Amino acid sequence: MSENNQEGKRAARDRLIKQREQEKARERRRRTLIVSTAVVGVLALAAVIGVIAANSGGKGNKASKSGPAVAPSGATGKDSLAIQVGANDAPSTLTVWEDFRCPVCGQFENAFRDTIHELENTGQLKVLYHLVTLIDGNLGGSGSLDAANAAACAQDVGKFSAYHDVLYRNQPQETDDAFGKSSRLIELAGKVEGLDTPDFRSCVQDGTHNTWVQKSHTAFQNGGFQGTPTALLNGESIFPKKGNEPITVANLKKWVAEANKGKQPGKVTSSPSGS
Template identity: 75%
Template sequence: MSEKNEQGKRAARDRLVQQRERQKARERRRRTLIVGAGLVGVLALAAVVGVIAANTGDNGSKSKTAGPAVAPSGATGKDSLAIQVGADDAPSTLTIWEDFRCPVCAQFENAFRDTIHQLESTGQIKVEYRLATIIDGNLGGSGSLRAANAAACAQDVGKFSAYHDILYRNQPQESVDAFADNAKLIKLAGKVPGLATAAFRSCVEDGKHDSWVRKSNTAFLKGAFEGTPTALLNGEPIFPKKGSEPITSANLKKWVAEANKVNKGKKPGTATPAPSGS
């Protein structure tokens, strides 16, 4: 009996240590964005109500059935888990792991959206978006899953980038699982010209890409990332940036230029149009 008690105590201590480490990770990431983007008030609020550390348990958003993983049109990478925006021949790749319910993901997107689109449209980078559902796992609900499926449906008709931006511009409070409502996701699609079609509505309502989203989330968890957002430039983390340089729009442009120069001096890729969404 005493041995069982001791094992229980050790397990409790281990859980406490893990919880403290996750909290430290959240604080590091919050401070990085506060310093880099100057969003003190908004990000402080996001840190109070937000949970960005990865939950290694269930993603909290299982549907009644789990069919085969149907990747959205044009998905790339291993197991077709990445949605690419930008030219195939761009010299560098920015990989972004995100959760549509994650408040710090929204702050990252809203702070760096214009810079990222400029780098995309001028052929300096291509962006690989990879989707996670950790907020569903941490807080319960299905908004992360439902929004990610809807974004994959938008990708099927070449509207991912614009719809992705609309979702982050209209992100509800993290504690309010509004994205769990397919009707809301379909209504937001009306802000992207040509997206709110019968085919898109059917894709959203049927959860066509649900299993693909879960597979992507599993890959995120196996990657042992600290949380969302995670941004990697040619595989190297830039958020939070190791060293003394904070992430700012100017620094992001500089890091991309340096990466492209190192990358055998490759010229910019084919220019791509910026996404359109109201």
């Protein structure tokens, strides 16, 4: 009788342990679904906000420098308005239109930065960045313009990608025009090895590439795009979704793999993600 009781207790205990494990597994799946849905939902909502911004945005309040547009070193594309990161012969191209003050752009970069760099570093993808000044036009200030100019100054010495990431990692609130201060942009340059030099400081303070940035913004307006960020994979919009599929890390990798099927990766000579 005693042995039967012990076996019964063990069986009950085993059932209880199994039940608890099943409950934990269900809870993990539930949390994963909630987080995944929240990320997609935030990005989708942000895209709507971006549409509003695109429809109302202007060029900002800061007067542009007189004279012709000075493109940063290595700028490419039509009218040299794009900054490329990644191998020239990468089989796929991601075109991104961004505003450094745009909170949705910050969410996009923070969500997909590591994946994009992975695809760049393995020669699967090159990225063409176009800089926009929507928030300056909507909220006033000059942070969009000044940050874009500073990023172009970083491109002059081959450090665009690293500085681009630093700016988004330290993005202020949308209503805070912190990037409108040269001192803040120079301070952040200190996070990129070898960037904070007298030439870089002069480029930032003088607004060397301001007219080029504003020309890029005009191209954005004339392009009929709906908001920032705009992300196009080989010319097809993928933000906030591609067809009926929402953009996620897994989907982005899948879309690039599908586009690159049967193609050789590009030759990467150095890490596009910088220091």
